[in-house]
Amino acid sequence: MKNIWAICKKEVKAYFTSPIAYVVITVFLVLIGFFFYSLVWWFNSQSLQMAQNQYYYQQLNINQMVYSPLFHNMSIILLLMIPLLTMRLFSEEKKRQTDELLFTSPISVNQIILGKYFASLFVLLVMLFLTGILSIFVFAYGNPEPAPILNGYLGLFLVGAAFISIGIFFSSLTENQIVSAILTFGALLLFWILNWASYSAGGMWKSVLNYLSFFQHFDDMTRGILDTTDLVYYLSFIFLGLFLTHSVIQSRRWR
Amino acid sequence: MIEVENLTKKYGDLVAVKNLNFKVEKGKIWGLLGPNAAGKTTTMRILTGYLPATDGKASVADYDVFEKPNDVKKITGYLPENVPLYPEMTVHSYLNFVSEIKQIPASQRKEAVEKSVAISGLETVRGRLIKNISRGFKQRVGIAQALIHDPQVLVLDEPTIGLDPAQIIEIRRLIKSLKGERTILLSTHILAEVTQTCDGVVIINEGNLMASGSLEELTASFKEKEGVVIKLKKGEKSILSLLKKIHGVDEVSLVDDEFKIEWTKGKDVRDEITKLVVDKELGLIEMRPLAMNIEDLYLKVISGGVEQ
Numbered sequence: 035m036k037n038i039w040a041i042c043k044k045e046v047k048a049y050f051t052s053p054i055a056y057v058v059i060t061v062f063l064v065l066i067g068f069f070f071y072s073l074v075w076w077f078n079s080q081s082l083q084m085a086q087n088q089y090y091y092q093q094l095n096i097n098q099m100v101y102s103p104l105f106h107n108m109s110i111i112l113l114l115m116i117p118l119l120t121m122r123l124f125s126e127e128k129k130r131q132t133d134e135l136l137f138t139s140p141i142s143v144n145q146i147i148l149g150k151y152f153a154s155l156f157v158l159l160v161m162l163f164l165t166g167i168l169s170i171f172v173f174a175y176g177n178p179e180p181a182p183i184l185n186g187y188l189g190l191f192l193v194g195a196a197f198i199s200i201g202i203f204f205s206s207l208t209e210n211q212i213v214s215a216i217l218t219f220g221a222l223l224l225f226w227i228l229n230w231a232s233y234s235a236g237g238m239w240k241s242v243l244n245y246l247s248f249f250q251h252f253d254d255m256t257r258g259i260l261d262t263t264d265l266v267y268y269l270s271f272i273f274l275g276l277f278l279t280h281s282v283i284q285s286r287r288w289r
Numbered sequence: 290m291i292e293v294e295n296l297t298k299k300y301g302d303l304v305a306v307k308n309l310n311f312k313v314e315k316g317k318i319w320g321l322l323g324p325n326a327a328g329k330t331t332t333m334r335i336l337t338g339y340l341p342a343t344d345g346k347a348s349v350a351d352y353d354v355f356e357k358p359n360d361v362k363k364i365t366g367y368l369p370e371n372v373p374l375y376p377e378m379t380v381h382s383y384l385n386f387v388s389e390i391k392q393i394p395a396s397q398r399k400e401a402v403e404k405s406v407a408i409s410g411l412e413t414v415r416g417r418l419i420k421n422i423s424r425g426f427k428q429r430v431g432i433a434q435a436l437i438h439d440p441q442v443l444v445l446d447e448p449t450i451g452l453d454p455a456q457i458i459e460i461r462r463l464i465k466s467l468k469g470e471r472t473i474l475l476s477t478h479i480l481a482e483v484t485q486t487c488d489g490v491v492i493i494n495e496g497n498l499m500a501s502g503s504l505e506e507l508t509a510s511f512k513e514k515e516g517v518v519i520k521l522k523k524g525e526k527s528i529l530s531l532l533k534k535i536h537g538v539d540e541v542s543l544v545d546d547e548f549k550i551e552w553t554k555g556k557d558v559r560d561e562i563t564k565l566v567v568d569k570e571l572g573l574i575e576m577r578p579l580a581m582n583i584e585d586l587y588l589k590v591i592s593g594g595v596e597q
Contacts, residue, residue: 036389037389037390040389041390043386047382048375051378052377130373130375132373132375134339134369135387135390135434136390137338137339138339138367138369139362139387139390140362140390140392141392
């Protein structure tokens with residue numbers, strides 16, 4: 035635990051002494067701010083129109099009309115940003131040959147991987163936490179339900195955590211950070227849109243593709259549904275990513 | 290303290306180290322000498338647990354490197370050829386990080402960092418970013434990093450490479466001052482480095498062991514003897530006794546198809562050997578002097594003129 039903490043601290047410092055974390059967080063927040071603004075504006079104009087009709091007016095739901103699409107937008111932007119956060123994790127160590135220090139120190143490969151993983155999770159948490167400021171306005175001027183919002187954030191966190199585990203895996207494969215980022219981005223996008231293929235697939239394949247797709251599991255969570263299937267899906271994804279990273283690092287050394 | 294037995298490392302088909310054997314005793318400085326691509330770095334990486342070996346055994350302080358890597362890592366300080374530095378860290382925060390991953394208890398960390406800063410002479414740059422300090426200081430940070438957990442064994446891969454002559458002398462002095470409690474294995478391709486700082490030497494070339502022993506042993510074995518190696522068309526065993534009969538020859542041996550002839554220094558018998566060869570029509574193909582000191586041996590290793 036102490037060792038994981040040591041690595042994690044070093045990585046978090048590296049994120050915040052280089053421009054990477056600031057740039058990623060800022061761009062993320064600017065885009066989310068823009069989406070939030072346009073969604074609220076749209077909701078507002080809808081409310082004005084519906085105000086004449088009592089029945090429709092009661093159907094208006096800020097959770098569904100603002101938060102649900104906002105979470106979807108956030109997840110897509112995470113998909114673009116996370117490869118940039120994870121690309122350096124192992125690639126940079128290898129390029130600078132600082133991995134020689136880590137692997138000749140009395141700490142295990144697992145501890146190194148977890149330390150780096152938690153550091154990226156920390157940056158993700160900072161990103162998500164800062165978007166919480168937007169909700170202050172919503173709660174001040176409206177009356178949304180908090181539970182589905184928290185559930186959506188949990189979904190975002192899990193999606194981001196799964197993204198990071200894929201990113202760390204690709205980072206361990208190459209010493210070129212750009213290659214690592216592109217591979218991560220490609221893989222994430224593929225898993226995101228896997229359910230598109232399920233429209234044309236039939237039978238068992240349809241459900242397999244649907245199950246594997248990030249989108250399907252995330253969609254539930256933005257609508258306030260917390261299902262153990264989704265949790266298991268994300269946790270196994272994270273485990274798989276970290277396990278593959280471990281295998282890559284071990285096999286590189288044995289080759 | 291450091292023991293290597295039949296160590297072999299292959300990268301695919303490429304054999305980097307082949308059946309290497311050597312032993313470094315406690316408290317000594319030994320040099321691992323060889324030209325570039327001789328297998329020095331590979332050997333050191335195996336000893337420090339960075340790479341696994343393909344075959345053979347290696348142990349540090351009686352801990353097997355492959356079975357108990359963590360015990361070995363705890364007592365070994367390692368300076369890789371490319372000093373593993375994080376340029377965006379300050380010298381101090383870097384050493385602090387290393388002290389954490391080297392398992393120094395929190396209460397002793399500060400003291401350990403101070404000590405390694407003092408030994409390596411880094412007081413003036415401790416607050417600066419590593420990317421802004423000079424090459425010589427970077428090398429010293431590397432040494433400080435290797436020393437921080439007060440290891441019993443130090444493995445230094447080309448510690449003076451890329452430094453200017455004044456810095457080289459300083460680093461050598463630093464290494465010598467570390468001797469005593471610690472056992473040090475350093476690699477180099479400069480012979481002078483070995484003769485100036487080391488107690489013993491292991492010479493390797495293309496992964497093969499060429500010679501090993503303490504400097505005294507090696508020079509003593511070379512001192513009183515001279516010799517030649519000759520290759521003959523009629524290289525039969527019976528010629529051994531003929532060669533032995535030459536007055537002044539101490540030793541004759543047949544290695545592969547070559548005769549190694551040695552005599553006491555000063556009593557040159559080359560004339561007699563040639564005479565015998567011509568008289569008996571043995572057909573001389575080649576005659577060359579035998580490597581008679583470390584320099585000769587090493588020069589031959591470098592120029593590629595030596596088989597085992």
